[in-house]
Amino acid sequence: MRLLTFDGRMGASGDMLLGALVAAGADPSVLAPVEDALDVTYRIHEVDKNGIMATSVDVLLVDTDGGDPRGEGHDDDHRTTEEQSDGDKSDTEDDGDGAAVHEDQNRGADESRTHRLRGDLAAGHGGERGHSGHNHHHDHSDHHHDHSHHDHAHAEGHGPHRTYPEVVELVESMDLPAGVVEDATAIFRILGEAEADVHGTDLDETHFHEVGADDAIADVVGVCLLLSDLDVDRVVTAPIAVGDGEAAMSHGTYPIPAPAVLNVVERADWSIRGGPVEAELLTPTGAAILAHVADGVETLPSVSVTASGYGAGGWDFPDHPNVLRAIVGDGGSRLVRDEITVLETNLDDATPEILGSLQATLKDAGARDVTILPATMKKSRPGHLVKVIVRPEDVERVAYRLAVETGTLGIREHGAGHRWTARREFETATLDIDGEEYDVTVKVASDADGVVYDRSAEYDDALEVATKTGLAVREVMRRAVAAVASDDDPR
Template identity: 40%
Template sequence: MGRVLVVDPSIAGASGDMLVAALLDLVGDQGVGVLKSLGEAVKRCCSWVEDLRVAVEDVTKHGFRAKRLKVELRERGGHRHGGEILRAVECASQKLGLSERGRGIALAAIRLLLEAEASIHGSSAEEVHLHEAGSADTVIDVVGSAALVERIGDLEDVYVLPVAVGGGRVRIEHGLVPAPAPATLELLRRGGLYTVGGPVEKELATPTGVALIVAMGAKPVKFLPPMRPLAVGYGAGAMDLPGVPNVLRVIVGEGDPGLGEESVVILETDVDDVTGEVLGHVIGRAMDAGALDISVIPSHRKKGRPGYLVRVLVRPGDEAAIARLLVEELGTLGVRVVPVKRFVVPERSFVETRLSIGGREFAVRVKVSRDSQGRIVAVKPEYSDLERVSREANVPLRLVAQEVMRRVELEEP
């Protein structure tokens, strides 16, 4: 049963310093040495830094106890180019002795950040002139977060809830822009993350915070995944927001034992003017086109007419083609598209069992489904084999099925 990490920016967004503080709160005493080493490494790797102090303090945000990262920083000159920040992150990661996993998170985050800024400003990642992100602050946030994720230990998965992006206008170097800022929006797009506007007219999600979440390989989810929470950390932002605790929450938990998880898409349409023959034809065509499953459900339509709800389950990426098939074959004027998550038994395989009926030997395939712990959760004989044995041996199908199940129980551990 593996451990999972959930990043929850649905309360008040995410920034780099909030993530560092939340992870510090999560790992507790394990993070004490990280701060001291982090400050020393960043000071040595950022040649433009004249003075740097990194500390953490306990604060309260609208009744929530949280950690807040405090950085006292004095730098020479203006903001840096992308290449300088990248080399500083590489240097600090090395001096902190980060593992391959930790270095991978740090370098992926800074590269994502630079690429997003470059794509917005029409420059290269090496030459892009950074403004808000062009400070040793960014190096602290990126390398600190990677180092603290290491302290959590092995993780089976990382998840992220919808990111609160705030609202209103944000003032950046190039003027006023709507929240989220362009670089933040580009990173949200690249990571495929869910977003939610509000809850206040402020910038709540920053490019560094989102880049770190994406670099951790976080899977976007709308709700907490099934797990048993083990530890929770809260990281506070600098602002005091009206009516909202300005905190980012991170949770470590034990993942759900035994079930796999995958994304699928449900297609739905209502019809009241097609025949059973047409519906049967559509079922066949949809399955041939790659549908995972299809159901036709009787319904009561407008003006008292009987009708059907046609529901098709498809893999992400197949929805457009199969929706088009439904429109063409059924004459419907619209198809609803609903992305969903489902839990599945991760291991399914066929075994062959042999049985003797009337002096004759028959082979029957049996589908055995197991959870991730190897436990059998379902056993089902293949219908076509049961039907063949029933016909050839002249024995009722239900008796053949019972005999197969008896043999499987004897054979399977």
Template identity: 40%
Template sequence: MKTIAYFDCPTGIAGDMCLAALVDAGVPLDYLQQQLAKLGISHEFTLSINPTHRRGLRALYAQVSLITPPASEADKPSLQLHQTPHAHSHPATQNDHSPLQSSGNHAAIRNLPNIEQIITQADLPERVKQWSLAIFRRLAEAEAAVHGIALEHVHFHEVGATDAIVDIVGTCLGLDYLEVDAVVCSSLPTGRGQVRAAHGHLPVPAPAVLKLLELAQVPIYSNGLDGELVTPTGAAIATALANYFGDPPTMTLQCIGLGAGGKDLPVANILRLWVGKTAPISDDNSLSKLPSAKPLSYDTDTITLLETQVDDMVPQAVGYLHERLYAAGALEVFAQPIVMKKSRPGLMLTVICQPTDELRCTDILFTETPTLGIRRQNQQRWILPRQIHTIQTAYGPVAVKVAYHPHTHAVLNIHPEYEDCAATALHHQVPWQVVYQTTLHTWYNQQPST
């Protein structure tokens, strides 16, 4: 079973909200502080996480207080990540108009290579490093794009550099502590209005946030709330770590964490973190209980199903459409003959793909077919564990896909890969079926006798 972390973001997402939610879900604050100390910047900040309430709901609130002496004027960058007054306790602010709590001083000014060096040299779990580096690079790429400068010239503003490191690395540490295998995030609200930043007043969503949402093709919507709801740090965390955006996957909940934003909104300003296991059916809830039998379970994953029907598509275009969809990452593509309105013959086109490939496949369907609409839904599917083995046959190496029973490990299906069989058949000028049968025969002969 896999551990899934689902970020439910009805009022948006910020780095400090993620950090607080993880602590509320069971990540010890002492553990985070001990690990963050390995970054070598403990003299620049203090991290506190305290209980609070938002619209009558209990949550935790994270705050990074800066204690570093001010940087000299000569050290200040020509470009800074924007400093925004918004709904969350963002790297730049504590609330609507007040700066982040500190001793009146500023933290060191850093660019992307500086931050990458800090993370790389720290004695942290390897995937924490990789996640953190990916988030910062994505954030810097968005800033570089909106300002039209080279990536290495992006500087993080003097307040945000330190607490962005704490929020991002701390979030990655928390996910690693909970042994999370995959991250899913809800659709994100845009907010509205303007924010005051280092570059003047900016529209909401801020340019860097909008670029992050565009690059990751994040589904967005307006919930009618004013102010910045998705911060650059929050957007970078979500777009770098989430496997897909949308509804929560099927899972058995293990714990829930609530992280509060800094502003009191008309609704509870809380990010909800759901942590669960992908499990098909709880044994306690099964209709039939057989105590002597070991309960069955299979792995699951989430796929996206796209469907549309057409009655005016030339047959030759269907084959080309299949090729383009498979090249875009589709797991399965098929066409079924149907009878449509006015008794017209048509085709039902169905595409199964990973959620991350949905928009690419959707774009191909719209551009390569005459359809005006596409139905979509996320579905859960049972999957068998499988492996690819390359075996040496009389005609050369051929890949074989082998599927196993998850409990008995018995072989359930063996399929020589079509492409390998086709290439081998052409090379040796023999029928495809001969290569296929020879491969199966060779595989069975190589298995130990029972």
């Protein structure tokens, strides 16, 4: 299995993801459809981050008339990198949801870390890529389709503030593979729902702010194109650092992570951690991309590395290279490794009603599975052993729920371990019974290579159909599984 792993201990943003994917071997020429559709260009070059050569990606406006594409008054963006690094602060602040402040780490920040710097904050420009283990090499040193750097201005915030339907329409109008369109629109839906939730508005009416501008669209669609080019079977990420401190927004100062980032993280499979520095390290765009494409792992998985690379962020810290690492290789098992803890307790006075309700109440609290076994207690009294599988981050909540539901005086924890699980997808079987159509959900289990080894119909759906039709429950389940298996058969 070809596996892509992100190591986000210094956060993630759209431009960092672009840089990491190019550095890990993705071909930047696949970005051409975005450049054609938006009149932007990707400037890809190498920078030095605390002794680590990393790939930096800037989204620049194409200068089509020989002047500044934003009109007069913006000559500062055509200065040299060294001059820009001295630090003009952007006057762009957030609208209150955290989607604008520090949208891309590669825009930099002032000492208070409440505004972004415009310009290219690269610590260095030249140098060939020096990452070991690359299985193929693309010449992307200072790649920008033969345009002079001084003919461009940064695309940061450029373009209209689009609604979600407008963003979808724009993406669908690009000359993109169908899978890239699907991934990009799904990522923008995550961003749109997060912004709508924060503001209490409707998704279709909510205007994206900077995440709907040209550079953010270039980030999202660009990452999807590069991922498609890498052609990996699975993407995972270790816990992502969000940073620490506060961020200034138009409605006040908020703790990091900003509201929009936190809302996106709620939808993700992976976890976050604070620190290691006082700065905003995880942006809404970076969070949304990873929420859609990546599964969470607690530690870097076992893998035979074939390529690796580093995407540069805009912050510079004395003790922490601000980079996002990407590792590509063959590895992982055909099943998914899921970090777990096992809780258990002995009960000798629980009623059948209480025991029967534990499946629902403990799963509502975060339990992954609940098993109740008969047991013989002291003095030969009949009792039960309750075993609960739970993720490490949910242990305290589930243990407390188990205690208050059962009245137990003690709960044992077996420590963090792991279990191997199948990939699970849910398909809908439509059954025609006596001229009426009925839907039954079927759970499909497969390994990491996509080989299906089990299908099972959901009992509650089958029971409902059986009640309405007079068929046996097991007959409804058999027909549903057969229907899904037939649909999945490529012959």
